[in-house]
Structures are given as C-alpha cells and as structure tokens.
Amino acid sequence: MAGKRIPKKERQRLLKEKLKEDPFLTDEELTEMFNVSIQTIRLDRLELGIPELRQRIKKVAEKNYTKVRSIGGTEIVGELVDLSLGKNGISILETNTDMAFEKTNIIRGHHIFSQAETLAMAVIDADVALTGVANIKYKKPVYAGQKLIAKAQVTRVRSNKYFVHVFTYVGQEQVFRGKFILVSVDQEL
Template identity: 40%
Template sequence: MKKSDRRLALVRYVQENPFATDEQLAERFGVSIPTIRLDRAVLQIPEARERIRRVATGQHDSVRAMAQEEVLGEISELQLNRYAVSTLAIQPAHVFTRTRIVRGHILFGQLNSLAVAVTDADVVLTAKTELRFHHSVALGDTVLGRVDVVARRFGATKCRAVSMCNGEVVVDGTIWVVQPKEISPPGVTL
C-alpha cells in the first residue's frame, strides 16, 4: 500500500475506531509503530489517550442507578433512556492467567452495567439477558461497548447490546432491565 493510501485509510480507520492503539494500527496496516506515529503526527491525529479523553468529554447525562465508579469501563457517552457507550482497557485482573483471554463475565459486566446506567431511574435490576459471544479478547485490548434502548414498557427496558474490539463484534444481544417498585435500598424512597 502506498504511503498516501495508507494515510487516507488511517484517517478513516481512526474515525471509526478512535480507541485503537499505535500497536493495533501498526498491525492493521502492516507497518512499524514508529511509522504509525509519524503518520499520526503528519495527519495531526492525537495518540489514543487523547482520542479517548476527547470522546469522554462528549458525555452528556449522569448515571442515576449506580455510582459512576461501579460501571465496568469508562463511560464515554450517555444519553439517559437512549444509549450509553464505554471503553474497557483489558488489564491482567480481567483475564485468565494461563491463556491471557478475557473472562466472559467481564465482557458481560461491561454491557450489563451500561444497560443499568442508561436507565433513568434510581434503582435498576437486570431481568434477563440473551448474549452471544463471537470472539475472544486478549490482555492489552480495548473493548468498546454500546447499549441502545429499543423499547420501554411497564417499568421494563429492552436494550440492544454490542461489544467491539479491533473492529470486530465480540459480544452482541439483548439485555432487559427493570425498575422494581417493591425494592427500596436504605435511604431511597420509591
């Protein structure tokens, strides 16, 4: 691939995958990490941390059903009762020691916490999930999770959930959450 074609493709790819690291970009385009850094400098594309920070500043609403630090991953966008997006940088605590593959409950937890966070209520519980796991995720990867509210009826919210890593769908499916009327945690009146 010619340099000009690679740089054009790099701009498009980073727009679609703003959390891609230099290592991932180098592998994707079959060049060295210093070459990717040079391309980014010429194209004025910030490094991954800055791109993540810029996306995170686009967050609009605040989580009501849980504390922000209880969400698995960093929320980058949140529109209550519409959609929520988060990124999860895979750390050693998230993976099996021997294989360095992410534990399934971590990927589920990211999407489930987004489904709870997107619901505009003080108390939200998971009622049902139907998720398919398509690909494994490894230590050092960054997972982009997105949950979109697709229906709301009688205190129940149906959410479409998708996790992506390196441009591929990792997990997708549906999560239903409910706002129980009979459960009242200490200090909360429903």
C-alpha cells in the first residue's frame, strides 16, 4: 500500500465508516489500513470526536451488563460488547504483560479460560448457575498486548443444563475454544 495515501477528508470519512462497521479496531489496525502514522490516526479521531478504543468498548459494554442474569457485571472477565440473553454474546479482553508469563510474554492460559467461562455464564438465561463441565483447547499462543475477542453461543438447553460454546480470536485467528456445560445451582451438580 506504500504511496497509496488518501486525502485527509476522504480518509476521515472512511475511518468513520470502518469504525461504524467494527468499533473495536485498534489504532494500530487503522494505521495499517490507511497507511498513515499512529499520530495521524489519533488526530483524525480527535477531530472526529471518536474516543479511544478502551472508551468505545466500555460504552458499548455498559448497556449489556444490565441484561446479564447469572453473574455480576463486574465479575465478567473482559468487556461484554454484545449480548443476546439465552442466545449469544461477545466479550473483548485487552491483554497486558501482567497476564503473561515472564519468560515468554505469552498470556497465561487461565486468563483466556476466565474470559470464556465468565462469558458463557453471562449469556445463559438463568439466575444462578455454575460450570459443571468444560472441554477446552488452546490453539495458538497469545502474546501480551493482543486483543482477545470471545464469542459465545448457547447451543442447547436441557432442563437445568446449558450447553455453551465459546470461540476466542485474535484478529481473524482462532486461539481458543471451550465447550461448557453450565448447571443451575438449585439443582445437584
């Protein structure tokens, strides 16, 4: 894309459009998209009145927390950016070095698991539930700084059992999948 610079006005129009399609694009991703510096992207956002990624995520997430039944909003690991109770949901977790192994900068597995498990709890349409069983697979190492997008789908409900699949991505690449069976706690586990 070298040399293929778009005039500022056109770039800002496209930037708005791109962020409307996917509000969770990072400044780095926009930088690559438009072949400009990160400072240019930040100035564009400032001029257009578009807040930084963290704020955009929080804003979208806020309206979802009130829908959740089985888990407190603050108990969800990551930000809940989409939720259709009893059906599906999406959460985003921005990783950092605190979550990584010192030696390798690879994110520790249980952080990825926690995001998936709490998302699975968030999507089910029940008051109180616990995880009964989980079958999980880590597919690719995740590095500190990468943004984890977890997508959960309720696949089946049978009396007090909820079957939830969670797929977690970095960009387009799947890094984790978990199959959970959640159980209402008023029943025996």
